[in-house]
Amino acid sequence: MRVIVTGMGVVSPIGIGTDQFWSAAVKGISGIKKITSFDASNLRSRIAGEVAGFDPATFLSPKYIEQTDRFTQLALLAADLALEDAGGLGAYAPQRVAISIGSGMGGFATFESSALRKFRNQPVPPFTVPRTMANSAAAWIAIKHRLKGVNLTCSTACSSGANAIGVALDLLRSGRADAVIAGGAEACVLPLTINGFEILHALTTSSNDDPARASRPFAKGRDGFVMAEGAGILILEREEQATRRGAKTYAQLAGYGQACDASHIVMPDMEGQVAAMRGAIDDAGMNADSIDHINAHATSTPLGDIVETRAIKNLFGDRARHIAVNATKSMIGHTVGASAAIGSIATIMALHTGTIHPTINLDEADPECDLDYTANHAQQKHPRTGLCNAFGFGGNNASILFTTLNEGRD
Incomplete structure (x- = not known):
């Protein structure tokens, strides 16, 4: 199903x-x-x-x-x-x-x-x-x-x-x-x-x-x-x-992962973020090598963006540098409880259109942020799978995985 x-x-x-x-x-x-x-x-x-x-x-x-x-x-x-x-x-x-x-x-x-x-x-x-x-x-x-x-x-x-x-x-x-x-x-x-x-x-x-x-x-x-x-x-x-009923289709919602840091009420924790992403991938019956795109939580805080970058590198290893990452918040800011819902729509549209929107204002990356963040210009990457990350106060980490309709498990 x-x-x-x-x-x-x-x-x-x-x-x-x-x-x-x-x-x-x-x-x-x-x-x-x-x-x-x-x-x-x-x-x-x-x-x-x-x-x-x-x-x-x-x-x-x-x-x-x-x-x-x-x-x-x-x-x-x-x-x-x-x-x-x-x-x-x-x-x-x-x-x-x-x-x-x-x-x-x-x-x-x-x-x-x-x-x-x-x-x-x-x-x-x-x-x-x-x-x-x-x-x-x-x-x-x-x-x-x-x-x-x-x-x-x-x-x-x-x-x-x-x-x-x-x-x-x-x-x-x-x-x-x-x-x-x-x-x-x-x-x-x-x-x-x-x-x-x-x-x-x-x-x-x-x-x-x-x-x-x-x-x-x-x-x-x-x-x-x-x-x-x-x-x-x-x-x-x-x-x-x-x-x-003859509905049109955009993408498949294939997986969901959730994990609590249980470490600090406001500071992010890499292990919890890794666990949420891994949970979504496992839930979809897929493996980490299948992920093409990540719509990052990426709020623009000094610590948060570094921790998320480390989490992506920890989970995906050498493949992390080949995953197209982007940050919707670079254009709209942080909509708090709505952010992952809007980010999900951006992720789905990337799968649906083949285009990954840019992370704007990225003229010079933080030295500790060294992945492909789709800087300043949209890219035609035709991703087949996309994670949308959301990491909140209270150590509440969630990740949802979308795929094109010919990807993922039945």
Whole structure:
């Protein structure tokens, strides 16, 4: 039994919809700009990857807008786009369509604004709790589309989206669902969130006057990541049933690996990353020599990019230098719980089109980052297999493996 991707929807700082997103990614266009959603003048990091042109009123009723946080609205639009791309899931009973969404922060915009109102002795909006809860995105997707199957939320920091997609794979394999809407959403370009990451010295503070150059994974002199928002959604189905309903197909979701460092709450650990990648490859019934492409976690932090490079070299040995690695975050920044969902769409499109998008801003690589990172220009490599990595706070490491439809096990 094979699980395949039949639809995709993305809402990102470089485009809404897969076509816009992928066109910009291949061209190496940056979506990082000065923050416009609030006054960031008192922050040290005053840039972010915001979704331009996003207006929930164009696809949601006033009732939905009142009752949903921005991260839920991003997820709802991405789900709409994915379902449209897949031709709908009306062939399935509503009880057999599951939803699995990842979010690291949940409705943090609502939390920040309601907390501020409380501290100022102002009335707190009545939907504060349901807007804030992390599972609200998955719940509202179900409500909007009347889907009554398994409804789950993964919250494992930056690996949330990857784990949500991995859980979807398990649901389909186990027979608990016939189709799954899976991915991640995040909207934490917010004063408190950015300040909190600043205090951890995780964000870049040196490129406020040159935002497009701010996110530079694997580059010499990088000093942190750029906060971003967005959502990515996949429609996943069993191949036999998808074929029966005449669905188009993008790729196979072949494997999922997950491992915890159990060593530090925020610092990355090479062994956990190796274990997650190896787990995905083993789960797919493949071997390390089969991997052509890696969409790296690659946030642009000084330590993180080095540790991921070491993990890739540790697992793949001499072959590591022949694997085409890239970093979607170089263009869109770090969308936290949505990052692996958006990265998965980039990985799938690399398999589907044969093109690997560039890692931009990589004029001079860190001496300890010495792999093929697809620097600055897209490459026609025609990969047949691709890993998407996601490594989060709490030592939560996840890796998901996609293949072309003529690769992987049955």
